[in-house]
Amino acid sequence: MAYHEIIVAGFGGQGVMSIGTTMSEAAMAQGLNVSWLPSYGPEMRGGTANCSVVIADTEIISPIVLEPSELIAMNQPSLDKFEPTVKPGGLILVNESIVERKVKRDDVRIVYVPSLEIASELGNMRVANMAMLGAYIEATKFLKFETVVDMLRNIFTSKKAHLVELNEVALQRGAACVRL
Amino acid sequence: MAKELWKGNEAIAEAAIRAGCRCYFGYPITPQSEIPEYMSLHMPKAGGIFLQSESEIAAINMVYGAAGAGARVMTSSSSPGISLKQEGISYMCGAELPGVIVNVMRGGPGLGTIQPAQGDYFQATRGGGNGDYRLIVFAPANIQEVVDLMQEAFELADRYRMPVMMLLDGMIGQMMEPIEWKKPPVSPDDLPKKSWATTGTKGEREPNIINSLFISPEACNAHNHRLEDKYRRVIANEQRYETNDTDGAKIIFVAYGTPARLARAAAGILEKEGIKAGVFRPITVWPYPYEALHQVAAQESVKAVVTVEMSTGQMVDDVRIGVNGVKPVSFVGQAGGVVPTPREVANAALKALGR
Amino acid sequence: MAIVYQRSKGLADIETHYCPGCTHGIIHRLVAETLEELGVLGNTVGVAPVGCSVFAYDYFNCDMQEAAHGRAPAVATGIKRVLPDKVVFTYQGDGDLAAIGTGEITHAAMRGENITTVFVNNAIYGMTGGQMAPTTLVGQRATTAPLGRDKSHAGSPIRIAEMLATIDGAAYIERVTVTSPANVMRAKRAIKKAFELQIEGRGFTLIEVLSTCPTNWGLTPVKALEWLNENMIPVFPLGVYKDITKEA
Numbered sequence: 116m117a118y119h120e121i122i123v124a125g126f127g128g129q130g131v132m133s134i135g136t137t138m139s140e141a142a143m144a145q146g147l148n149v150s151w152l153p154s155y156g157p158e159m160r161g162g163t164a165n166c167s168v169v170i171a172d173t174e175i176i177s178p179i180v181l182e183p184s185e186l187i188a189m190n191q192p193s194l195d196k197f198e199p200t201v202k203p204g205g206l207i208l209v210n211e212s213i214v215e216r217k218v219k220r221d222d223v224r225i226v227y228v229p230s231l232e233i234a235s236e237l238g239n240m241r242v243a244n245m246a247m248l249g250a251y252i253e254a255t256k257f258l259k260f261e262t263v264v265d266m267l268r269n270i271f272t273s274k275k276a277h278l279v280e281l282n283e284v285a286l287q288r289g290a291a292c293v294r295l
Numbered sequence: 296m297a298k299e300l301w302k303g304n305e306a307i308a309e310a311a312i313r314a315g316c317r318c319y320f321g322y323p324i325t326p327q328s329e330i331p332e333y334m335s336l337h338m339p340k341a342g343g344i345f346l347q348s349e350s351e352i353a354a355i356n357m358v359y360g361a362a363g364a365g366a367r368v369m370t371s372s373s374s375p376g377i378s379l380k381q382e383g384i385s386y387m388c389g390a391e392l393p394g395v396i397v398n399v400m401r402g403g404p405g406l407g408t409i410q411p412a413q414g415d416y417f418q419a420t421r422g423g424g425n426g427d428y429r430l431i432v433f434a435p436a437n438i439q440e441v442v443d444l445m446q447e448a449f450e451l452a453d454r455y456r457m458p459v460m461m462l463l464d465g466m467i468g469q470m471m472e473p474i475e476w477k478k479p480p481v482s483p484d485d486l487p488k489k490s491w492a493t494t495g496t497k498g499e500r501e502p503n504i505i506n507s508l509f510i511s512p513e514a515c516n517a518h519n520h521r522l523e524d525k526y527r528r529v530i531a532n533e534q535r536y537e538t539n540d541t542d543g544a545k546i547i548f549v550a551y552g553t554p555a556r557l558a559r560a561a562a563g564i565l566e567k568e569g570i571k572a573g574v575f576r577p578i579t580v581w582p583y584p585y586e587a588l589h590q591v592a593a594q595e596s597v598k599a600v601v602t603v604e605m606s607t608g609q610m611v612d613d614v615r616i617g618v619n620g621v622k623p624v625s626f627v628g629q630a631g632g633v634v635p636t637p638r639e640v641a642n643a644a645l646k647a648l649g650r
Numbered sequence: 651m652a653i654v655y656q657r658s659k660g661l662a663d664i665e666t667h668y669c670p671g672c673t674h675g676i677i678h679r680l681v682a683e684t685l686e687e688l689g690v691l692g693n694t695v696g697v698a699p700v701g702c703s704v705f706a707y708d709y710f711n712c713d714m715q716e717a718a719h720g721r722a723p724a725v726a727t728g729i730k731r732v733l734p735d736k737v738v739f740t741y742q743g744d745g746d747l748a749a750i751g752t753g754e755i756t757h758a759a760m761r762g763e764n765i766t767t768v769f770v771n772n773a774i775y776g777m778t779g780g781q782m783a784p785t786t787l788v789g790q791r792a793t794t795a796p797l798g799r800d801k802s803h804a805g806s807p808i809r810i811a812e813m814l815a816t817i818d819g820a821a822y823i824e825r826v827t828v829t830s831p832a833n834v835m836r837a838k839r840a841i842k843k844a845f846e847l848q849i850e851g852r853g854f855t856l857i858e859v860l861s862t863c864p865t866n867w868g869l870t871p872v873k874a875l876e877w878l879n880e881n882m883i884p885v886f887p888l889g890v891y892k893d894i895t896k897e898a
């Protein structure tokens with residue numbers, strides 16, 4: 116397995132941080148090493164937020180990601196800011212629902228995910244993140260869907276148990292965007 | 296035991312509770328506010344005391360009082376707030392009171408920035424308050440090390456009756472990493488008894504007095520020499536450091552905290568370019584592991600020693616003392632919340648080699 | 651087309667960083683309009699605090715100094731003693747003024763320091779993410795009072811206007827709010843009066859403005875205004891607490 120250096124970026128409130136923590140939790144559950152580093156500060160007020168996640172089966176040297184192997188761009192400013200930094204041969208996942216332009220790079224893999232459309236079809240806007248995560252899992256193939264679903268089962272218990280299935284469907288709908 | 300994903304600040308707070316600390320006083324400031332926030336919920340649950348003070352000055356003096364009353368006690372802040380605590384820290388050293396002070400450093404001077412930095416090194420290791428005093432200063436580089444050292448920090452504070460500082464940067468406070476709780480939790484009931492504490496004489500002993508005033512020059516001089524003896528014992532026994540790939544290296548990076556991780560990334564870059572580089576990482580920055588650094592630097596293979604900091608150059612003074620002229624010492628760093636890149640650090644090494 | 655709203659010359663022509671619906675912005679405007687109307691913009695030195703209004707030094711169109719957390723009244727004292735002819739004001743939050751800076755504000759009032767303080771009380775530490783302030787209401791949740799402020803543990807909210815009104819050096823002290831157009835007009839009059847008294851050399855003046863923090867209260871801007879009216883005003887009654895012009 117390679118050394119994954121990931122940046123997840125978007126507006127504050129888009130669930131950027133939680134995409135990163137969910138990935139980190141899942142990686143840890145699979146016995147991998149992980150670090151999660153948030154941007155912090157007043158910029159979180161309506162501005163942009165991002166987190167850097169490093170996942171590896173070897174020791175993690177630095178938690179800081181300057182040249183991501185994978186970028187999840189939840190909004191346009193994030194794509195503008197981080198697109199040039201992605202490693203050649205890397206991956207860019209674009210939240211197609213609100214990013215208006217296409218990726219300019221031609222030396223990276225690109226996946227467009229209409230996360231808001233998926234979420235609205237499923238009747239719950241909160242699962243937009245899960246669609247992005249599903250696409251990530253499918254495109255990179257080192258995290259297992261079962262790991263995330265197991266985590267969901269631990270989070271959503273009793274009254275909320277029905278949310279497990281909803282989130283699972285969102286993951287799969289996101290994954291399908293990669294298979295196109 | 297299973298690994299758990301913890302945010303640095305929350306892990307520090309939890310580690311303190313597990314170390315038997317049942318008393319916390321603090322004041323909010325970014326990037327460490329998660330410490331008081333965590334304490335506000337979990338300290339009462341553990342049967343302990345959490346109090347948000349009206350200022351950092353009040354918080355450190357609450358620590359003074361609680362420590363004098365025999366409690367295992369802690370406070371935390373970030374750079375501007377730590378500046379305000381300096382008077383209290385000086386008084387704690389003068390009165391020989393144990394306690395743990397966490398500084399999650401941000402960029403200065405003044406209000407500076409909330410982003411991570413290491414500009415408080417001189418303040419932590421040289422004494423930011425008045426008088427001849429020292430703190431034991433731990434400078435962990437990852438969250439596992441933070442929680443591993445926490446118990447030790449409280450133990451050393453009690454053993455030497457002096458404050459211990461955990462010197463972190465905002466990055467370590469804000470990031471999350473998997474950790475394991477290796478040591479069993481300490482029960483407050485099992486802590487060493489403090490016969491010197493002001494707990495009431497019950498008419499059974501002479502009054503205990505917590506004090507840093509020694510009005511006659513002779514008495515004050517004697518007190519200072521006693522402290523000096525204690526600090527010598529700390530120097531002899533409590534130096535901690537780690538080396539990575541330093542044997543036979545051409546370049547030795549010296550760094551603490553987050554920059555030590557960047558230095559290791561830089562060493563990786565150099566390795567690919569055919570240059571063997573290692574990292575010397577002090578874990579205590581006071582007492583500083585001068586001798587160990589000297590030995591590493593003095594190796595035949597070493598051509599240059601490069602210090603990496605998130606400041607404009609503070610620890611480099613200690614590196615020069617340790618290396619003591621046997622090899623050239625240079626510096627690379629950024630301040631104010633900007634973090635040096637591994638490439639930049641590797642280039643500094645190339646420059647030191649004259650390339 | 652008639653221009654119904656014009657930005658005061660007292661405010662710099664830049665966007666502020668305040669959250670949507672935060673009333674810091676209105677209070678800035680009232681201070682700026684006052685300075686403009688009194689014709690003293692070029693003759694004023696303001697002092698910004700540490701809190702959400704820390705960047706006030708960029709927003710007010712006059713000379714500004716940035717102080718350490720809580721120390722604005724001391725900084726203002728330094729300025730006023732060197733430049734007694736200038737109009738000097740501080741703009742401070744409740745954490746800044748009523749927690750870490752209680753000493754400075756109290757002694758500025760005691761000396762009758764001829765400055766004006768605009769005290770923005772939003773019952774929370776806004777800037778740092780919603781921790782308990784000395785003005786947080788009993789039962790109100792904060793990130794350092796996750797179960798709500800407990801009186802037996804953290805005491806009851808401090809009433810700054812009432813407290814400072816007991817000090818002889820205080821010339822004018824009023825508590826206002828900005829939750830309705832009528833309240834905004836009253837707040838404007840209070841702020842203007844405070845600055846006028848300073849210009850007349852009458853002594854220390856302070857206007858406490860009850861303000862919202864929708865972000866950390868977890869409320870919409872409209873709900874935040876309602877919450878303030880319903881919960882804060884009973885604890886912090888509006889009104890004039892000290893007015894030397896009315897004293898014999």
Ligand SMILES: Cc1ncc(C[n+]2csc(CCOP(=O)(O)OP(=O)(O)O)c2C)c(N)n1
Binds near residue numbers: 376700701703742
């Ligand atoms: C010495 C020091 N301690 C703590 C801080 C962190 N800090 C910044 S703003 C603030 C509180 C601000 O609250 P308030 O004054 O009520 O203003 P608001 O943001 O609510 O307008 C604190 C504690 C600091 N900058 N300096």
Ligand code: SF4
Binds near residue numbers: 702776
């Ligand atoms: S955090 Fe609160 S006080 Fe600060 S700008 Fe936002 S709403 Fe206003």
Ligand SMILES: [Mg+2]
Binds near residue numbers: 743744745771
């Ligand atoms: Mg406030």
